[in-house]
Amino acid sequence: MNSSLIGFPRVGKGRELKFASEKYFRKEISVEELEKVAKGIKIMHWNLQQAAGISHIPSNDFSYYDNLLDLTVLLNALPNSYRQLGLNERDTYFAAARGYQGEAGDVKALAMKKWFNTNYHYLVPELFDDTEIKLVGDKPFTEYAEAKAIGVLTKPVIIGGFTFLKLAKYKGSKTINDFADQVANAYIAILNRFNEQGVAWVQFDEPSLVTDLSKADVALFTAIYEKVLAHKGNVKVLLQTYFGDIRDSYEEVIGLDFDSIGLDFIEGKQTVELLERHGFPADKTLFAGVLNGKNIWKSDYKKVIDLVNGLEKYSNDIVISTSCSLLHVPYTLENETSLPDEVSQYFAFAKERLQEIKELTELIGTSGYEEQGAYLANQQVFSADRVYEDKHVQASVASLTERDFVRNVPRKKRRAIQKEKLQLGLLPTTTIGSFPQTREVKQNRSKYRKGDISRAEYDENIKGFIKECIDLQEELGLDVLVHGESERNDMVEFFGENLAGYVFTEKAWVQSYGTRCVKPPIIFGDIRRENPITVFYSEYAQSLSDKPVKGMLTGPVTILNWSFPREDISLREMAFQIGLAIREEVQDLEAAGIKIIQIDEAALKEKLPIRREEWASEYLDWAIPAFRLCHSGVRPETQVHTHMCYSEFEEIVQDIDNMDADVISFEASRSKLTIIDALKANQFETEVGPGVYDIHSPRVPSVEEMVAVLKNALTKIDEENLWINPDCGLKTRGIKETKESLANLVAAAKIIKDAVSV
Ligand code: GLN
Ligand code: ZN
DSSP states (O other): OEEEOSOOOOSOTTOHHHHHHHHHHTTSSOHHHHHHHHHHHHHHHHHHHHHTTOSBOEESOOOSSOHHHHHHHHTTOOOHHHHTTOOOHHHHHHHHHHOEEETTEEEOOOOEEEOTTSSOEEEOOEEOTTOOOOOOOOHHHHHHHHHHHTTOOOEEEEEOHHHHHHHOEEOSSOOGGGGHHHHHHHHHHHHHHHHHHTOOEEEEEOGGGGSOOOHHHHHHHHHHHHHHHTTOTTOEEEEEOOSSOOTTTHHHHHHSOOSEEEEESSSOTTHHHHHHHHOOOTTSEEEEEEEOSSOOBOOOHHHHHHHHHHHTTTOSOEEEEESSOGGGSOSOGGGOOSSOHHHHTTBOOHHHHHHHHHHHHHHTTOTTGGGSHHHHHHHHHHHSOOTTOOHHHHHHHHTOOGGGGSOSSOHHHHHHHHHHHHOOOSSOBOOOSBOOOOHHHHHHHHHHHHTSSOHHHHHHHHHHHHHHHHHHHHHHTOSSBOOBOTTOSSTTHHHHHTEEEEEOOSSOOEEEETTEEEOOOEEEEEEEEOSOSSHHHHHHHHHTOSSOBEEEEEOHHHHHHTSBOOSSSOHHHHHHHHHHHHHHHHHHHHHTTOOEEEEEOTTTGGGOOSSGGGIIIIIIHHHHHHHHHHHTTSOTTSEEEEEESOOOOGGGHHHHHTTOOSEEEEOOTTTTTTHHHHHHHTTOOSEEEEOSSOTTSOOOOOHHHHHHHHHHHHTTSOGGGBOBOOSSOOTTSOHHHHHHHHHHHHHHHHHHHHHHHO
């Protein structure tokens, strides 16, 4: 059985590429030194894959920053603003990726967006009326040659023209179809070059095929590939799809002259059904994505083998592969020295996935494979009893009823009670939670981690930070205070560390964008809160002020979305387990005298399914209840807030309202408050705090500009429902700009409050 890999993580085993790039950005190393590190990484990966016997090894899956940006450059589509800087090739590329400010000029980076349903971000191509798409670059050809030079014949990987056009932003009057011919011609030129190089296989990635497509989209796809494939020459073309099934285009796709089609059998819910209904052409190879490319759990060989055997009735020419690029998982388990065996035996990161592919290609089709060592060893993990199982938590989730998700006093009635109790007056001011993480704050944490200070000393220091934070807010004259979150470095990791059922890795980094990597915690067992997590800090903060201090928690959906989830229970089950844990924390905060509790759902929007028809059934139908579960047990006078980072939730406004929070704050300054129209149109009931300034920049907003934002907001939002706050937490900001910005915010609020009360 042959095997294929769609792509491999590229930052290196110890994040070598990240560190080298950062040195290069600081001008500490030369271009040549950076390229040397890159080459070392590529060669190591090719050798690894060769050793694992992968028959279709990718090249050009490497990138200095982002593959879509690589393609933009290759297709001559980099906006003029970057080229006009007159920098060398590499620096022009980095200017588009990161922005540039210096002697040559001042340009912002291209916008970044999440790559489908992953936490990886790509740089959005911008097409202008004078953009002329044509092949200009060399990267895929040089990388092929680089691999060939060490004796590895690769399958170059390039994001396809359709996905490129679907993800691009159109900055002039031209639209997607206007560029279709140019794109097709550029890909013909690419194929010509590959023919000259004697390349056997090329892989075109078209993940946009798994999104909801119109007839016009499918027609565009067909038109592009009819042209391109007529010129493929001796090169065989693999159309690779991932992150779902291609239900809208399957029939058209199989009618085109591709030599093989790569389908996702892990996330593609309807993939098997599509094969069953429409068959699979006998003249093509089926690249079957049967190993999870996105999660860190070992593959169950029995399931994989049964699946592949089942596919043999549709095709007798099958190549097995991962469901998507391994970019989305950490490099290797070998980096983890402190995970107990009973835990790590369940995992396979990228390098271990290679080993699985190797074993599976040997097992599949071999008679008596059930008796072989590799198979038996794998099955042993799956037959053993689950460690960290918690029957009590399971029973609690099983016994949840309707009533556990509903606050017993409806929102409108609660509002009156809360206004009476809290006496905040109109247009209260507040912040989102975190205050600047100063050097002292970070040092306190690292000293405690290293064992240099005791828990008591650590907590004493935190109390000091809390006191400073409360004093500052009192001085500024904010209405609803926060404790500042100096005890947490990350809003998910902190809760993960305090919940039983989570495990943590040391070096399991995953690229989020460019040189930024994240280390998601792993949900390993049933989740349970063992002790109060935040009560100590919130209670202390509240003791310092007569004003309400918000209790500050992260919600279950965000905790789940930023972790590696289990595969043996449903997302719903995990969200409810976490929801119950947060609920206990909410109850304890309330009992400790906290009057306002904020439960952040920064990442709620993020995992909305790619296909609209699945939004409710696959996600919102449990995600919204999981949030409600956290707060449904509080008294009517306890005010519940939530916060979301990106305000692009126009399409799910009703669902956000159904979270039944009393107040929601969100980012709105960059998106120019467009969300507010959607709120009005949907008669949004929750009180709202649309962020009046962007905290992602060190710039201090003026009083006038915030007054203007607020006046605008008041034309659409009832003054009874409006809160005044920045658009996100302040942890990445410096103290000085924070003080100035908040002082201006309070001044702007005063002007507006005076104006509305006359
Ligand atoms: N309460 C968190 C903070 O202020 C929220 C962070 C976020 O939304 N990303 O830092
Ligand atoms: Zn936020």
